[in-house]
Amino acid sequence: MASDVAKMKGEITKAHKAVRGRSPLQLAMGRFMRNPLAVAGSIILLIIIFITVFAPLFTHWSPTNPDIMNTDAGPSALHWLGTDSNGYDNMARVLYGGRVDLTIAFAASIMVMVLGTIYGGISGFLGGWVDNLLMRFVDIMLNFPFISLVLVLEAIFNTSNEWMLILVVGLTAWPGAARMIRGVFLQLREQDYVIGAVTIGASRMRIIFRHILPNTLSLLTVLVSMSVAGYVGLDAGLSFLGLGVPPSVASWGAMLNTYSDYISLSTKPYAWIPPVVMIVLTILSINFIGDGLRDAFDPQSRS
Amino acid sequence: MSEPLLKVKNLKTYFTSRHSQVKAVDGVDFVVGKGRVLGIVGESGSGKSMTSLSIMGLVPGPQGKIVEGEILLEDMDLVKLSDKQMENVRGNLVSMIFQEPMTALNPVLTIGEQISEMLIKHRSMRKSEAMAKAIEMLRSVGFARAEQIVKEYPHQLSGGMRQRAMIAMAMSCEPKLLIADEPTTALDVTIQAQVLELMKDLRDRTGTSVVLITHDLGVIAEMADDMIVMYGGQVVESGTADDVFEVTLHPYTKALLASIPVIDEERDRLYAIPGTVPSAANFPVGCRFADRCSLVETRCRETMPELQEVRTGHWVRCHLVTK
Numbered sequence: 001m002a003s004d005v006a007k008m009k010g011e012i013t014k015a016h017k018a019v020r021g022r023s024p025l026q027l028a029m030g031r032f033m034r035n036p037l038a039v040a041g042s043i044i045l046l047i048i049i050f051i052t053v054f055a056p057l058f059t060h061w062s063p064t065n066p067d068i069m070n071t072d073a074g075p076s077a078l079h080w081l082g083t084d085s086n087g088y089d090n091m092a093r094v095l096y097g098g099r100v101d102l103t104i105a106f107a108a109s110i111m112v113m114v115l116g117t118i119y120g121g122i123s124g125f126l127g128g129w130v131d132n133l134l135m136r137f138v139d140i141m142l143n144f145p146f147i148s149l150v151l152v153l154e155a156i157f158n159t160s161n162e163w164m165l166i167l168v169v170g171l172t173a174w175p176g177a178a179r180m181i182r183g184v185f186l187q188l189r190e191q192d193y194v195i196g197a198v199t200i201g202a203s204r205m206r207i208i209f210r211h212i213l214p215n216t217l218s219l220l221t222v223l224v225s226m227s228v229a230g231y232v233g234l235d236a237g238l239s240f241l242g243l244g245v246p247p248s249v250a251s252w253g254a255m256l257n258t259y260s261d262y263i264s265l266s267t268k269p270y271a272w273i274p275p276v277v278m279i280v281l282t283i284l285s286i287n288f289i290g291d292g293l294r295d296a297f298d299p300q301s302r303s
Numbered sequence: 304m305s306e307p308l309l310k311v312k313n314l315k316t317y318f319t320s321r322h323s324q325v326k327a328v329d330g331v332d333f334v335v336g337k338g339r340v341l342g343i344v345g346e347s348g349s350g351k352s353m354t355s356l357s358i359m360g361l362v363p364g365p366q367g368k369i370v371e372g373e374i375l376l377e378d379m380d381l382v383k384l385s386d387k388q389m390e391n392v393r394g395n396l397v398s399m400i401f402q403e404p405m406t407a408l409n410p411v412l413t414i415g416e417q418i419s420e421m422l423i424k425h426r427s428m429r430k431s432e433a434m435a436k437a438i439e440m441l442r443s444v445g446f447a448r449a450e451q452i453v454k455e456y457p458h459q460l461s462g463g464m465r466q467r468a469m470i471a472m473a474m475s476c477e478p479k480l481l482i483a484d485e486p487t488t489a490l491d492v493t494i495q496a497q498v499l500e501l502m503k504d505l506r507d508r509t510g511t512s513v514v515l516i517t518h519d520l521g522v523i524a525e526m527a528d529d530m531i532v533m534y535g536g537q538v539v540e541s542g543t544a545d546d547v548f549e550v551t552l553h554p555y556t557k558a559l560l561a562s563i564p565v566i567d568e569e570r571d572r573l574y575a576i577p578g579t580v581p582s583a584a585n586f587p588v589g590c591r592f593a594d595r596c597s598l599v600e601t602r603c604r605e606t607m608p609e610l611q612e613v614r615t616g617h618w619v620r621c622h623l624v625t626k
Contacts, residue, residue, distance in 0.1 A: 023456055024411055128365060192407040199359055200394035200421040200472070210420075214411040 028218065031296040038292020041285035048282055052098030061089035063096040063250035075270050082271055084258050086247075093250040094274045100251040101282070104162050104169070105231035109224050111170030116177025117213075117220065123178065124185025125208055135182070141175040150243050162245055165238065169231060177223060184219055188212045218297035225290035229283045236279050252279050305336040308512045309358070309480055314372035316350075316357045323584040327353040327367070329536035332610070335480065335529075340506060340513040342527030342544060344520060344559070348580045350536040351516045355482045358514070359399055360389045376480065395425040398473040402485040404465035408457040414441070415453025418472045425476045440471040444501055463494035467501065474505055481506075482514045487522060499526055520563060524548060532556050535581055535591035538610060542617035552619045555592045590622065598623055 066087035073083045081090035123134040197211045238244035239253025252275040259272040316328035328350045335341045345351045374381040401407040419433030441449035444467040487495040531541040540553040558576045578595040589604040610620040
């Protein structure tokens with residue numbers, strides 16, 4: 001009897017400890033971990049990142065050193081996925097190619113988010129005529145022809161590399177993010193706790209960065225994850241059009257470009273199916289993560 | 304009356320747009336004594352909240368502006384301070400409690416972080432000191448497990464607990480003036496009494512002056528030393544709470560008191576003052592209460608009555624009430 005009471009007391013304190021001090025972010029992460037699709041997406045993405053980062057562990061071929069004695073070879077014990085017309089090992093290019101695609105996708109979306117958050121945050125927080133002016137510039141930028149800019153820059157510099165692509169994406173894609181962040185800031189700055197922060201004498205910068213920004217983290221995380229998926233596809237698409245990274249650099253999109261003629265498509269599936277699978281898997285897994293994050297941050301949105 | 308802490312003189316806060324001018328606060332005078340509680344009563348739209356926001360320098364711009372008047376905190380005119388100077392007044396000398404405790408705390412910061420933020424800014428405390436002070440403050444507003452509460456997030460507290468945490472936050476820098484804008488409106492009756500008791504207790508212990516804004520005359524009767532009744536952006540009656548309740552002079556105050564239901568009296572309909580508050584964009588020339596007043600005379604519609612001292616310390620704005 002007495003031990004029962006003691007046990008119950010123990011359970012009550014345990015239950016109490018369990019609910020204590022969990023931030024909204026931690027609560028959301030808890031919900032995320034209970035979403036099977038999101039967890040599966042995270043695991044697949046981690047595997048993809050792992051094999052691209054540690055590519056040398058999986059192949060001894062270099063993606064940039066051609067085996068000129070074996071060009072256009074089919075799959076063999078030496079070259080598991082064959083070689084292309086320059087003698088580059090396809091297996092090595094699939095493994096290393098992810099580095100370029102993922103770097104472009106992550107770097108570009110982080111750049112977009114940083115620019116968008118600063119711009120949209122200022123616009124939304126200040127409001128009034130400043131907001132009006134800044135948003136008209138966003139309208140102009142939203143109509144900016146992205147592919148033409150890539151073409152012009154390639155013509156000027158006579159080359160193209162992944163950093164140029166990141167810069168171009170970053171400089172042209174932020175207005176969408178800025179508009180979203182502005183909307184959230186407009187809404188949050190009217191909240192009582194923001195006015196409350198003013199009443200305790202917090203400075204403008206402090207209010208923006210300490211009181212409003214953490215409240216937009218959930219939206220930012222979802223936006224980043226969704227845009228990363230978009231930019232993986234974007235890089236593949238640009239490379240496929242011949243506007244992405246130069247052929248000597250290994251990337252999934254560039255590989256597709258190499259095998260985009262009718263004959264290769266029908267006769268060399270061993271060469272183009274792996275990069276396609278990698279692109280599709282990457283985009284799908286990131287999308288699942290993004291969906292999972294959105295549901296985790298906003299339990300009401302779940303249908 | 305004790306030494307004055309806050310003197311508001313002829314305060315006019317207007318909202319101007321291209322088409323109209325809304326006189327939210329139109330020539331308000333009052334004094335808050337050191338360690339005293341001033342109650343401001345009035346219907347929605349009478350300008351009581353705008354008066355408090357004017358003191359805090361939080362009139363929503365660019366349309367809203369203090370066009371005239373002085374707000375003297377001791378000898379410092381708050382109207383003339385720059386934004387930067389105002390940051391040092393807010394939270395430090397004057398702080399504020401909001402009506403809605405559910406939205407007035409930041410959901411992503413712990414209670415402790417929110418209380419200590421102010422101490423770090425105004426008292427240049429280190430983080431650990433500020434946390435210790437936050438725990439002390441929470442204990443003084445009646446939290447038994449204050450060490451845990453500082454680590455908790457607002458969603459883990461009930462409405463009454465949040466309001467007490469708000470009070471702890473507002474009091475943590477020992478401000479000279481605490482503005483409470485309908486602090487109990489959003490709470491249950493049982494919690495209301497607790498929160499009022501707590502505010503009274505803190506006032507007694509720290510000597511902070513309180514401006515208590517409410518439309519609940521019961522709260523005023525419970526809490527206030529002095530009171531002003533506002534109508535249409537103006538003060539219509541002011542004096543000590545005892546005077547105003549015992550010898551009510553202005554017809555509007557009388558009507559307000561008459562509209563409180565009495566528990567042991569049977570009535571089919573509750574009494575309500577007929578009509579509505581006139582639009583602040585278009586006030587009549589004469590007395591602003593004239594259209595709803597049962598004793599209205601011709602002169603009431605023609606000239607605006609002045610606020611005059613009818614008995615010692617008891618001021619009324621009405622043609623019909625004279626010495």
